[in-house]
Structure formats: structure tokens, C-alpha cells
Amino acid sequence: MSSYTVKYFFLILCFVFLGAKATYAQNKGDQVYEFNFFEVTYPEAIQKITDQCGVNFIYSDDNIPLVKKITFQRKQAKLSDILNLMFDGRFLGYRIEGNDIVISVHRIPLDSPEGRRLTKYPINGVVREKGTKETIIGATVIVEDLNIGTVTNFDGFYSLSVPIGSYRIKVKSLGFFEYDTLVKVEQAVKLNVQLNIMETKLREVLVISRNSEIYEGILQLSNITNVTPEATKELPMILGEGDVIKSLQLMPGFKSANEGSSELSVRGGGTDQNLFLIDNVPIYNATHSLGFYSIFNTNSLKNVTTYKSGIPAQYGGRGSSVIDVHLREGNNQKFNVSGGIGTISANATIEGPIKKDKASFIISGRRPYTDLFQLNSENGVNTIVFYDLSAKVKYQINSKNTITTSGYFSRDKLSFQDVSASEWGNNTANITWNSLLSPKTYSNMTLWYTHYSVSNIINTVPETSYITSYTLDDIGLKYNLEHYFTPYVTFKTGLESIYHLYNQGDIAPYAPESIVTPTDAQDISAIESAAYFDIEWNIDEKVKLGIGGRYSRFDNIRNRRQYIYELTPFTSTGTLNTVVDTVFYSGFNIDNSYHNFSPRASMSVAITPKHSLRIAYDRMAQYAQELSLSSLPNNAGVWIPSNKLIKPLINDQYSIGYLSKLKDGVFDFSFDAYYKDSKDILEFHPNGRYLVTDQIENDVVGGIGKSYGFETLFRKRKGKFTGSMAYTYSFSFMKVDEINDGNWYPTNQDQRHVFNILGSFQLSPQIQFSAVWNYASGRPYTAPEGKYIKDGYVVPIYGERNAARLPSTHHLDISLTFYRKMSRKKQNESSFNFSIYNVYARKNTYSYIFRSSKSNPEQLETVKVYLFSILPSFSYNFKF
Known part of the structure; x- marks a missing residue:
């Protein structure tokens, strides 16, 4: 067959095919069906025609009328008859291509009826x-x-x-x-x-919120947990203080750093990897009194929102999670006073209008009314004292602009006889301008300041006693813009810049006979800046997509003194590097810069109206890390910023989750699995000096880490009896060349099993009973593997890092809360809570101390340290 014949034959086939297709299209429109459409919407009609006639519609959701309804009831009608009615060609037209019906859009004037409808x-x-x-x-x-x-x-x-x-x-x-x-x-x-x-008390303690309500409330992009501050007063308390962070620890993935502590470890991250915000201001230490309480006074809180994955790009600067706290704005209608008295402390809140409907204020404070554990002894006293104070003023300039200013102040003092003492505190201030730029565009701008300080006295041996101090100051400006393009697409973007001033501390002799040499480390300055965007898109009622990105930059301002080391870059030598020269500089110059782009992506897919899957990827960059000075009491950590030789921490987290709502939301179940890679986690060098110096980069080493696990949560949310069961199974490891011969070892946060059961029963409208049972497997610690004798005393020789495990801990806590209306108008109310922590008096191991035996100084003995046995407490709260 010649090539000419082939081409001719192929051409004939094409014409035959096109003719057949045209005939088929015509015949498809002429086919007769029974239609019974009464007041159905366009999307409903399209679905019915698709099912009944076996066709596919090709169109854009944005072009289909959402309100207009169709009535078309005929026993014998062509498909084209109903299509002509729906798509009459004035605005929407159609064409039939085989089994496909393509909807086309015709341009129309906006002032026409169709234009106004669109x-x-x-x-x-x-x-x-x-x-x-x-x-x-x-x-x-x-x-x-x-x-x-x-x-x-x-x-x-x-x-x-x-x-x-x-x-x-x-x-x-x-x-x-x-x-x-x-x-x-x-x-x-x-x-x-x-x-x-x-009027009735709400019994849900923890609430997953920010869900899309479009498809039965199951499309959830972020792994978000909201804590309701009021409900924490119904839970078992330690020393009569309700705490939102302890409530949060009942959820999977949020672990207590230690027994009874309000410090958080989230998905294997260190306690320094959590971004705590109070009204958009970062906080560097969120604990009181050895971690027994968080710094958040429940009476002053409006909302606490936390993120573990699917973290919006507007948040940055930490590696694992976000705890975003917003303070109440105050009542702008009338004056209110509320407060409470607990086992060791009292709190009070006053709020009211400065100008009714225009401006309001709120002031809230908390302080012990007796100094806890202040027991006299021949060596001195033990003291734990703290206070916190928050204040907020809101002024509505007009319907589109509001100014809010707030401040938070806290202080803690802790001393153990004359051996050691610590003092630390947070001070913050901010002013925020919220503005409605257009009906679809909303903005806020915050100027803020935060100050964190720590001082410590170590007087174990007078000849080597010393006092040291450390401060950190930030000044920041953040601008955030939200634009609501459509009901399905929201766009957020913003800029942020922070000036950091790290006062690395000074050391001075404490006792007159101390031989410690005074030193004053130089200040370190840096500028951290970021630009970010977030897009949240409801693709349809079954699919929701979130895409974001955060570009951050960290600029070190050149120090006045810089040190030249013998080895550059550092190598794993096992000994500290030697300083061979010192260079002095003057003026303001950028010495070193780090850049990082942190993409964020998440998607939620509804499998059915009651079941959904979500996946997320988060990259987080952290430019300053906290190291605990282990020779000092708690809360003595120091924040170490990145520089030429200290790289920023980078975490990459991958997560997948399943969410199910059962029996009209009475029950819900969730399952989440995650894997996290970490780069450049800081640790002290094995031979490092556990004190802050100008050569801090010589005392720390960087390593890599990995964390992975899964979390489950089952809850009953409605009815007289509510409760939850949460279980976390997880691993957390790291590897540092200079530690454990470069082998992987468990981090301090590595804890295999954490299991929490919460039950809450409403005995009557005025009486609520709650119980919590907690189980946690033992944390790793470094145990001695040998000893030697020096000056007649035994000195332990420690083995591999974190190679041993503390015993598992568990305890049962119960509480009974009574509510009472104090007036007929039901405007005043009070409550009384009685709690018992650790009902069966288990002595859970907090840590071990290895020391010389008192009976035989050359014998090494292990001493178990525990914080609590059984501990009853009460609190009385009122509002009028």
C-alpha cells in the first residue's frame, strides 16, 4: 500500500469518526428521560442528571449558581430540554461532546440581572x-x-x-x-x-477546634488542641492551683518534662523547642516553682491554642510546637471582681469599662499567701515564692480600628538553705493595632518587648561559691494581613523582625573566702527577621488544602571581642579547642548570617461525612537553643544563639492522621503518626564548662536527632459522663560525635509509653466529680559504672549517656467540685474544689543522687529522690 493511500485512508477514518461523534452528541441530547425536579439547586440537579443519564459535567464551581433553584417535572423529555432551561445561553451555555457536557461562560454586563446574581x-x-x-x-x-x-x-x-x-x-x-x-x-x-x-457548666475540658464545619466538622488541617481555661478548675489540682498546661498534658503528644512539672516536651522535642506566646509576645520560661505551675493564671486567660503539626507559617523561631495564649480583654459593660484561694496561693481579677462599649481594662494577679516550705534549720531556710501580674486595656477607636495594650510580669525565688538560690522572671509589654482595611481584608500590627532574667547562687563549698546572672531582651515588630478571597480561599501574609540582646552573664565570688575569679561575658546581639504566607483552600466539601512558607534570616551583629581558635572548623578531639588569638572590633557590622526557607503543607480529605485523613509537612528553624546548667538548680538554663560556629536547629516533621466522629459527635477518635528529623541540636561538650563564657561555642557540640511515634485519643464529649483515653508511643534519639563514641543514644525526652485516662461525672447540676490516672514509662538517665576514691570520698565514674532508665511512674488523682449561685439573678457564682493528688501514695522516682555513704564514705550509695506522696489540696473560686 502506497503512502498516499495510507494518508487518504487515515483521512477518511478521521471524518467518519468526527461524524459519528457529532451524531452521537446529537443523539445524546435527544434521548428521552423522566425528570422530577422540584426546587433543587444547580449542584443537586447536575448530580441527578449525571446519575440518571450517564453523562459527565465539566465546569467550574465558581460559575454555577448557588442560590437559584430548578423545577422541571416531565415524564417524557429530552435531555436537551432540561439543559436548555438550566443553561439558556444568556450567561451559561453548554455543548455535548460524547458523554461530556461542557458548561461554558458567556460575558454579561455586571448591572444585568444575571450579573447581579453572579x-x-x-x-x-x-x-x-x-x-x-x-x-x-x-x-x-x-x-x-x-x-x-x-x-x-x-x-x-x-x-x-x-x-x-x-x-x-x-x-x-x-x-x-x-x-x-x-x-x-x-x-x-x-x-x-x-x-x-x-447557664449550665460546660464539661468538656479539652476541645479540638478550628475544624471546617462544611463537611460535618472533620476537615482539620492542623493538629490543634484548644484548652478551655474554666474547665481546668474542675480537674485534680496540685496545691490547689488549676493549670491549663497540666490539662494540656492529658492530650497525646504533650508530655510532662518531669513528675508534677508543667514543662512540656512535644513529640520528642526539648522543652526549649516550644514557642510560648502571650498576646503575640514570646516567653522564654513558662514555669513557676520548679515547674509545679505554669505562669498562666487561669482567671486572666481567654484562649489557649496549641499546634503540633500543620503549623501555620506565621509561627516561627522554635522547633516543635506552638502554645498561643491570649489574655482576656475585660468587661466593657460593668465592673466584675473574681478570684480564688488555694492551698498555698491566692489570686484576684478586676475588670470593667473605662468607657462603656468603647474601652475596657482587666488586671489579674497571683501570689502565695505563705512562703511554701519555708522551714527553719540550722543552715538557713528553704523558700519557694512566686508572683505574676497581667494587665490589658482595649480601646475601640471606631468600627474599623482597635488599639490593645497588655503587659505580663512574673518573678520566682527559690532557695535551699544556704546552699543554693535562684531567681528568674519574665516581663513583657505590647501594643497592637487591629484594622479592618476592607470588608474582606483584616490586619494587625504588634510592637512588643520581652525581658527574661535568671540569677543563681551556688554556695556548696564557700571557697568555690559564686553568684551568676543572665538576661535576655527582645524588641519585636510584627505585621499580619488576612484576606478572604472567597468563602473557600483565605490568604494570610506578614512580616516580623526581632532585635535580640543576649547578656551572656557575669560570675562573681559569693562568700568572702571564695577564690572564684570574677568574669563578665560580653553581650551578644542579633536580628531575626521573617516573611511568611499561608493559603487555606477548601477545594470542595471533601478536600481542604493548606500551603505556607516562611523565609527567615538571622544576622549576628559582630562582637567587640572575637576569638581565633587553633582548629577551624572544630574537629572531634575530645578536648576543648585552644584560643590562639583575640581580635577587637568597633562599630556596627553584620558578622554572620543564616537563611532558611521553611515550607509548610497540609491536606485533609473526608473519606465519609464522619471520617477524614490529614497529612502534613512542617519545617521549623530555631536560631537560639537553651541548655540547662546541670550543676545549678532548675530554671537556670541559658539561651545560646547561633553564630559562625553554632548552626541553627532545623526540624523536618512528617505526619499523618485519622479523625472520626461517631454518634452525632458524642464520641470521637483520632490516630496520628509522625517522624521528625533534627539537625544541629546543641549539647554541652563532655569536657565543657557548665558556665557561660565568651567562648560558649567551645563548650557546646552539635548533633543530629530523630523522633517518631504514634498518638491515639478516644473521647466521649457529651452527656453526664465525659472523658478521654490518650496514649502515646514514641522514640527520641540523638547522635553527637563527641558523646558515646558517636553512637545513637536516647534523649532526655525519650519515653516509650504515656497513658492518660480522664473521667468526669456530673453528679448533679451543682456537683462535678473528676478523676485522672496517668502512667508513664521511665525516662533515661546516665548511671555510674565505676568509682574512685579521692580525699577519702568516693567519686562516681559515669558510663554511657542516658543508658539507664528510671522506674515507671503512675498516679491517680481525683477532685470534687461544688458550684453555687450567689444571687437570684445568677450573676454571681462560686465554686469549691477539693483534690487529692496521688491517691494511693506511690513514691514515684524523680531522679537518683549518687553519693558517698554516711556510714562508709568509701562506699557509693544511690539515693532515690521523689517529690510527692499523697497530696490533698483545695481551692475556692468566686465571681461577682
Whole structure:
């Protein structure tokens, strides 16, 4: 067959195929069906035609009418008849290609009826509590007719865009009655909502929020946990103080750093890898009194939101998690006083209007009314004292602009006889300007300052006693912009810059006979800057996508003194590097810079209306790390910034999760698995000096780490009996060339099993009983493997790092809470909580001390240290 014949034959085939296709398309439109459509929406009609006629529609969601409904009831009608009715060619047309029906868009004037129908107008506003007029975070706003919704941001603001029409709007939030109204939209609509608080006590202690309500509330991008501050007062307490962080530790993945401690380890990360924010201001130490309490006074808190994965790009500077705390704004309608008295401390809060409906204030403070453990002895006294004070003022300039200023101050003093003493504290201040730039665009700008300080006295041996101090100061500016493009797409972006000043401390002799040489390490300055964006896109009712990125830069400002080391770069020699020269500089210059781009991505897919999967990837960069000076008491850690020889910590986390809601939300179940890679984790050199010096890079080493595990949570959320079971199974390892011969070893956070059971039973409207049982497998520690005798005393020789394990810990805690209305109008209320910590008096091991035996100084003995046996406590809280 010639090539000409082949080409001719192929051409004939093409014409035959096209003709057949055209005939088939024509015949498809002429096929007759029975249609019974009554008041159905376009999406419903498209789905019905697809199922009934065996065709596929090709179209864009943005072009399909959402409000218009169709009635078409015929027993014998062509497919083209109903298509001509739906897509009449004025705005939407159609063509049939085989089994595909392609919907086309025709241009029309915006002032025509079809143009007005297509044009979308924003509905926006602020959701507040009706009584106090405080804004509500995370309230759900749903347009029922369109099956779309959103949640309010941290300032209570929301925005949705809808076509012209009338819609039923529902607003819901945990602990409030639902708001339901009909809104007619012909132009931009301002809809401010006030929710009435429920009279009955809310029994849910921990709440997963920020879910999309579009598909039965299961599309959740981030692994978010919200703690309700009020409910912490119903849980078993230590020494009569409710604590939101201890409540958080009942959730999987959040581990207590030590027995009874409010310090957090999240997914294998160190306690320094958690970003604590108070009204957008970073906090460097979030604990009181050896970690028994966090610094967050429950009465002053509005909302506590935490992220473990799917972390928005607006957060940076830490490696593992975010704990975002917002303080209450105060009642701008009337004056209120509330407070409480616990076993060792008392707290009080006063709030009220400065100008009604315009400005409000709130002041909250807490302090022990007796110095705990202040026991006289021949060597001195033991003292644990703390206080915290927060204040906030909010002024609404107009309907579009608000100014808020707040401050937080805390101080702790801890002393053990005349042997050691520590003092530390946080001071913060900020001013925030919130502005509604357009019906779809919201912004806030925060200027803030934070100060953290630590001082320590070590007087174990007077001849070597010393006092040391350390401070850290930050000044920051952050600008954040939120734009609501459509009901399905939200875009956030912003800029942030922080000036860090690290005062690396000074050392001075303490006792007159001390031979310690005074030293004063030079200050270290750095500038940390970032630009970020987040896009949240509801692709459809079953798929939600989040994409973000954070570009950060860390610039070291050149030190006045710089040291030249013998080995550059450092090598694993087992001994400290030798300084061979010192160079002095003057002026302001950038000495070293680090850049990092941290992508964030997450996706949630609804398998069914009650079950969903989520996956997430997070990269986090941390430019300063905290190392604990092990020869000093707790809370004596020092923050060490990156420089030429100390690289920033980089964490890459991959996670996948499953979420299920059962029996109309009465039960829910979640399962999450994760894997985390870490680079350049800091540790002290085995021969390092556990004191801050100008040559800190010579005393620390960097390593790599890996953490992985899975977390499960089952909860009953409604009814007289509520509760949860949380289990975490995890591993955390690191490897440093200079430690354990470069082999992998478990980190201090490595803890295989953590199991928490919470049960809460409402005995009556006024009486609530709660119980918590906790089990945790033992933490690693470094045990001695030998000894030698010096001056008649035994000195332990320690083996491999973290090669031994402490015993497992477990305890049962119970509480009984009584509620009472103090007036007929039910405006005043009080509660009394009685708790027992560690009901069966188990002496859980906190640590071991290895020392010479008193009976035989040349014999090494192991002493078990535990903090609590059985510990009853009470608290009384009031509000009027």
C-alpha cells in the first residue's frame, strides 16, 4: 500500500469518526428521560442528571449558581430540554461532546440581572460574648443555604462572600447558645453577633477546634488542641492551683518534662523547642516553682491554642510546637471582681469599662499567701515564692480600628538553705493595632518587648561559691494581613523582625573566702527577621488544602571581642579547642548570617461525612537553643544563639492522621503518626564548662536527632459522663560525635509509653466529680559504672549517656467540685474544689543522687529522690 493511500485512508477514518461523534452528541441530547425536579439547586440537579443519564459535567464551581433553584417535572423529555432551561445561553451555555457536557461562560454586563446574581458581596463582622462584649476566638459562622462556613480569628473577626439573596446564618461556639438569623444580601453586610453564654457548666475540658464545619466538622488541617481555661478548675489540682498546661498534658503528644512539672516536651522535642506566646509576645520560661505551675493564671486567660503539626507559617523561631495564649480583654459593660484561694496561693481579677462599649481594662494577679516550705534549720531556710501580674486595656477607636495594650510580669525565688538560690522572671509589654482595611481584608500590627532574667547562687563549698546572672531582651515588630478571597480561599501574609540582646552573664565570688575569679561575658546581639504566607483552600466539601512558607534570616551583629581558635572548623578531639588569638572590633557590622526557607503543607480529605485523613509537612528553624546548667538548680538554663560556629536547629516533621466522629459527635477518635528529623541540636561538650563564657561555642557540640511515634485519643464529649483515653508511643534519639563514641543514644525526652485516662461525672447540676490516672514509662538517665576514691570520698565514674532508665511512674488523682449561685439573678457564682493528688501514695522516682555513704564514705550509695506522696489540696473560686 502506497503512502498516499495510507494518508487518504487515515483521512477518511478521521471524518467518519468526527461524524459519528457529532451524531452521537446529537443523539445524546435527544434521548428521552423522566425528570422530577422540584426546587433543587444547580449542584443537586447536575448530580441527578449525571446519575440518571450517564453523562459527565465539566465546569467550574465558581460559575454555577448557588442560590437559584430548578423545577422541571416531565415524564417524557429530552435531555436537551432540561439543559436548555438550566443553561439558556444568556450567561451559561453548554455543548455535548460524547458523554461530556461542557458548561461554558458567556460575558454579561455586571448591572444585568444575571450579573447581579453572579456578583458576590461580603458578610463580615465580629463575634462577641453578650455579657462582657469580649470577642470570641474560633466561633463557627455557617451560611446554611450555601453549605459554606468559616471561623473567627484571634480577634473574633470573620468574613464570607455570597451572591445576592437571602440566607440563614448560624453562629456557634463551645459554651454559648447558637445564634440563628436571616440576612438579606444586596450589598456588603456588616453582621456583628453577640452570643449568650450557657447557664449550665460546660464539661468538656479539652476541645479540638478550628475544624471546617462544611463537611460535618472533620476537615482539620492542623493538629490543634484548644484548652478551655474554666474547665481546668474542675480537674485534680496540685496545691490547689488549676493549670491549663497540666490539662494540656492529658492530650497525646504533650508530655510532662518531669513528675508534677508543667514543662512540656512535644513529640520528642526539648522543652526549649516550644514557642510560648502571650498576646503575640514570646516567653522564654513558662514555669513557676520548679515547674509545679505554669505562669498562666487561669482567671486572666481567654484562649489557649496549641499546634503540633500543620503549623501555620506565621509561627516561627522554635522547633516543635506552638502554645498561643491570649489574655482576656475585660468587661466593657460593668465592673466584675473574681478570684480564688488555694492551698498555698491566692489570686484576684478586676475588670470593667473605662468607657462603656468603647474601652475596657482587666488586671489579674497571683501570689502565695505563705512562703511554701519555708522551714527553719540550722543552715538557713528553704523558700519557694512566686508572683505574676497581667494587665490589658482595649480601646475601640471606631468600627474599623482597635488599639490593645497588655503587659505580663512574673518573678520566682527559690532557695535551699544556704546552699543554693535562684531567681528568674519574665516581663513583657505590647501594643497592637487591629484594622479592618476592607470588608474582606483584616490586619494587625504588634510592637512588643520581652525581658527574661535568671540569677543563681551556688554556695556548696564557700571557697568555690559564686553568684551568676543572665538576661535576655527582645524588641519585636510584627505585621499580619488576612484576606478572604472567597468563602473557600483565605490568604494570610506578614512580616516580623526581632532585635535580640543576649547578656551572656557575669560570675562573681559569693562568700568572702571564695577564690572564684570574677568574669563578665560580653553581650551578644542579633536580628531575626521573617516573611511568611499561608493559603487555606477548601477545594470542595471533601478536600481542604493548606500551603505556607516562611523565609527567615538571622544576622549576628559582630562582637567587640572575637576569638581565633587553633582548629577551624572544630574537629572531634575530645578536648576543648585552644584560643590562639583575640581580635577587637568597633562599630556596627553584620558578622554572620543564616537563611532558611521553611515550607509548610497540609491536606485533609473526608473519606465519609464522619471520617477524614490529614497529612502534613512542617519545617521549623530555631536560631537560639537553651541548655540547662546541670550543676545549678532548675530554671537556670541559658539561651545560646547561633553564630559562625553554632548552626541553627532545623526540624523536618512528617505526619499523618485519622479523625472520626461517631454518634452525632458524642464520641470521637483520632490516630496520628509522625517522624521528625533534627539537625544541629546543641549539647554541652563532655569536657565543657557548665558556665557561660565568651567562648560558649567551645563548650557546646552539635548533633543530629530523630523522633517518631504514634498518638491515639478516644473521647466521649457529651452527656453526664465525659472523658478521654490518650496514649502515646514514641522514640527520641540523638547522635553527637563527641558523646558515646558517636553512637545513637536516647534523649532526655525519650519515653516509650504515656497513658492518660480522664473521667468526669456530673453528679448533679451543682456537683462535678473528676478523676485522672496517668502512667508513664521511665525516662533515661546516665548511671555510674565505676568509682574512685579521692580525699577519702568516693567519686562516681559515669558510663554511657542516658543508658539507664528510671522506674515507671503512675498516679491517680481525683477532685470534687461544688458550684453555687450567689444571687437570684445568677450573676454571681462560686465554686469549691477539693483534690487529692496521688491517691494511693506511690513514691514515684524523680531522679537518683549518687553519693558517698554516711556510714562508709568509701562506699557509693544511690539515693532515690521523689517529690510527692499523697497530696490533698483545695481551692475556692468566686465571681461577682
